[in-house]
Structure formats: structure tokens, C-alpha cells
Amino acid sequence: MEETWQLKLYVAGKTIKSAAALSNLKKYCEEYLKGKYKIEVIDLLVKPQLAEGDQIFAVPTLVKKVPEPIRKIIGDLSNKEKVLVGLNIIPVNKS
């Protein structure tokens, strides 16, 4: 069964951090989830009312709702392994 990763990236304006987060995310997705992901970038400066719904308090925050479980990754996503574990792309390193 094919699953689509629905990813939301919350940012606040075009900062270095948000740009880094977006490029990192795109890079990982292309590498591991090619063809089965959707990224939505939400700028809270434009739509501040959306912050409450996903309980956003830090930016940038990546929210994955589907597939379950819900995970949030905050920061510029510079740690590749953490992001991949967080998105359930690779299982938690058992060693």
C-alpha cells in the first residue's frame, strides 16, 4: 500500500533558518520518499491563525500528520538522521 507523506512546514517569513529547513526537507524527501510526499509551506506571518491548530510555538516546525503517528520536528532540520527517524522513514536505530 502506497502512503503519501503529508508534510507541513511552518515558517515565519523568509529567514535563513526557514530556507535551510525547506531545502533540507526537500533534499531528504527526494532521496527517500520520491513521488510519495507533499510539502505545504505555511508562513505564519501571512496566516497567523493557523499556528494554534497545529500547536506551533517554535519555527521552523515540520509537522507530519499522515502517516500516523503525528510527529513534529522543530529546527532547521540539519540533523538528517533525526529527521528521518522523526518522519518514520527509517526505523529507530536499534543498535
Add this chain to the structure above:
Amino acid sequence: MATALSTKKDTKIRLQKSPTGIAGLDEITEGGLPKGRPTLICGEAGAGKTLFGIEFIVKGATQFNEPGVFVAFEEKSDELAANVASLGFDLKKLVQEKKVRLDYVHIERSEIEETGEYDLDGLFIRLGYAIDAIKAKRVVLDTLENLFSSLSNEAILRAELRRLFEWLKTKGVTAIVTGEKGSNQLTRQGLEEYVSDCVILLDHRVQNQISTRRLRVIKYRGSMHGTNEYPFLIDNNGISVLPVTSLTLENKVSSQRVSTGIPSLDNMLGGQGFFKGSSILVSGTAGTGKTSIAAHFANAACMRRERCIYFAFEESPEQIIRNMKSINVNLEKHVKSGLLKFHASRPTLYGLEMHLLVIYKMIQEFKPTTVILDPITNLVTVGTVSDIKSMLMRLIDYLQKEQITVLFTALTLNTIINENTDEGVSSLVDAWLLVRDIEFNGERNRGMYIMKSRGMKHSNQVREFVINDNGLELVDVFLGPEGVLTGSARVAHQLMEKTENALKAFSLNRKDREIERKSSMLEAKISGLRSEFESVKDELNRIYQEEELKQEVLNQNREAMINLRKEKVQQSTKK
């Protein structure tokens, strides 16, 4: 010069304040929290931080027309609304009216991963959005420290917090930040170093198994504030901080007098009773009639159509009413007419400060002219003597300000009366009546005297104080050779005096008669002597007359003799 300058400056740039609406707090802080600046409220779990914040928001919205945002990190909005509904705050309605906005920031640790750099702009944006949505003037962040337990990058957090407080200032909102008390510092995460304008500590202490909440303004930059610990109360109206002890002794005084309800006692007090607005202590050993005196006083106040509150710490209202009926004091009708209000509570029900608060609140609601506390001694079970003294001092102070006459009763456990008994309040009160039992001659009687009564002429006599079916009465004590006589000894003494008087009258009578008799006797003697004198005089007169007669006869005889001889000579010559 410097001080003159600084005071001038003070009046010019006066710190603007945002009233909290919390009873008593605005007096301590002289107007409220610093307007447009953050204030830190810290305290242990259950100290009332969240409630403090909620009340600040609700009062702001309802009383001062300042909408507010409440950001909860701990409780969900619904839970919060439900929790404070019991305090009479209808959060949901205020939210609908767009006067209050609740925002629940939920941080689920298990859902979150941190990688790399981030900032808290999300929170800023949410907050900013909420503030702008209702044009909020007040913000409460409860409890910001939850961020620390959810996020691991402390360096970022600290930098962001600093930015947050600066940002709040630029937003011009009056903010409250709550923080849990840490072991060595005011808050666990040292929030106090970011919030430098105003810090208030809430405390919840248990002493002798009785808990008291206290509040202290630790810091208030640029403003005067009370520095003491102030007890506060959370009841069904929210938080109330104890009215502050006024630091000055500038209470108005009245020279109006109020009757004690016992005419003979009024007489002892210059004929008119106590001053209005004064404090009276009635102390004595067990069973000396303190409550009876208090009941008379209450009764007298109600008879004057004045209101009175009776705080009973020992007996239930029914019990007092029943007992006082037996001495012809009908308190029940005053209760029914609404002039008299009883408030009975066990001293151990809550701490001293709570008692004081309850008393304050009741007085403010009922507006009596007379208050009775019976007895204050029982409060010792919930506090030390010095605690009670400070509580009573504040109470007396407040009552004096309100021109309310107060009567305390106190039980003295030992018969030796000194200043240390009576919870040390004897120096605070204006009048002190002492009731004591006098054990003498195989019976126990009550004696009463006025230890002191400021500002009026009062009797220095010990009076015997009799409780009978008609109420209380003061009787003069008889001083016998053995000392003060009371009770049956007094009655015996009275009888003895009566007999003595009768005897005296009788003996006087007898003496009078004796004198009369003696005088008549003497008079008789005098008349006898006089008659004797008369007879002697007669006798002497007779002898005298006899002598004269004899002399006359003798003279006549001699002449006759001479004549006879002359004739004989002539005859012889003729011869």
C-alpha cells in the same frame, strides 16, 4: 538638592499602573501592577498562581475595560474555564464577548524532535495574533517554564525568553508570567532575571496543621510598595488580600458613648458606658459570666436599632440564644429582625488570617456598629500569642477606622492577672473589664472591676456581680474586717448591720430614759434641799427674833430697874 530633584522627577514621570482588581492587592502595590511591563508571579504548586492570573484577566475585562489574553501551558482552555467557573468567573461568556481570549499551548514532548536552529517566533506570532484579535491590554503566560521541560535547547530558550519579554513591552501589554518556585531561587528556571520590574511571591504555609496563604511583593521597580507578607484568601469570590495594617495611628475618635446594657456598669463608667468605636476586653476565669456581659452588650446595641455581629468561637448560636434567655436577654428577636448576626466557627476551621479575613468580609457586608468576639482565647489553638496579637491589632485598627465598637472576651487560665495573659491585647484595648471569682466562706461569687478605661472617669471599686433571672446586676461589695465580703457573707453582713442598728436604737432609747430619770431624781433632791434650806432659814430667823425680843425685854427691865432705884434715892434724901 538631589532628593528634591528626584521627588520632582517622581511626580513628573509617575509609573503608570494597571489595577489588578484583586481586593487588597492594589493597596499594597499602590495602584496595581506596572502598566505595559511584565510581572512575575512565583510560588509553589497550589499557591494560587493560575488563579491570580485568571483574576487579573477577568477583572481587567469586566472592571477596567482592558481585554486580556490568557496563554495556558498547563491546562486546556476548557479545563481552565471549568476550574474557574466555581469562583464565579464566566470565562466562556467573556470569550464570546471577545473580552478574553484563551490560548492553550500544548507541547507534547513525545511528538517533538529538535534538530538544529530554531526560534520561538511561532509563539510570538500566536500571541501577537491573539492580542491583536481582541485588542488586548493584558497578557498572562501560565506557566512559561513548561517550555523548559519540553525543549532541550536551553540556550535558545533563554535567548528567546529575553526576546519575548522585550517584545511584550513593545506591545505595550501588562503581562503576568507565572513560575514555579525553585529550590534556591524564586523560580526553577530563574525567570526572575528576565522580569525585572515586579516580582510577587505567593506562598502556602502549613503551621500547626493549618495552612495560610501569603503574598509578598519582592520587588517593584520604580514604585513604593508594602514589603510585608500579606495573608490572602481564595474563596468563592476569588482572591482577596488582607487589608493592610495602616502604618499610622490617625484614626478618628468619637466622644459619643454607648451603653453596656447593664445600667450599674454604665454607672461605673461615668454613668454613660463605653466610647463609640472603642475596643473593650472582658477577661476572666471560666464561668464568670463573660458571655453574659457580651450578650448584654449585643442586646443593648440591637435595642438602639443598631447592627451587631457576634462571632462565637466556642458555642453555637442556638446555644447562646438559649442560655441568654435564662437571664432575660432575648437575642432571638434581634436575629429575626436582622439586627443581630451570629457567626459561629471552630477556631481550628482555618488559620488566624483566614479568621481575620472572614471577620473583615462579614463586617464589610453587614456593616455593624458593634462586633463581639467570644472568646479570643480559643484562637490560641491556631496560632501563637504573638500571631494573635498582631491579628487583633490589625482588627482593632480596622474597626477603629470604621468606628465600630468591639468587645472581646478572653479566658484567663490563672487567677494571677498580669499583662502576659489575655493574649497581650490588654495594652491594645481601650477598656478592660475584669471578672473574677471570689472564693470565700465556702462559696464562689463573681466580682468585677474596671482595670482601665481610657479617657473617662471610672469607678475603682470592686463590685459583686450577680446573675439572676432578670439579667446582670452589680452590687456594692461590703468591706468587712476580713476583707471583701460577697455572696451570703455579704447578706449576713447586711443582716448583722441591721441588727446592730436596731440594738443601737434600743440602747439609745434606754439611755435617754435614764437621763430623764436622773434629772427628775436630781430635781427632787434639789427641791428637798431647798425646803430644808427654807426650814433652816426659818429657824434661824426665829432665833434671831427671839434674841431681839429678849434684848428688848431685858432693856425694858433694866430701865425699870434704873427708874426704881432713882425713886429710892429721892426718898432717902427727903428723910
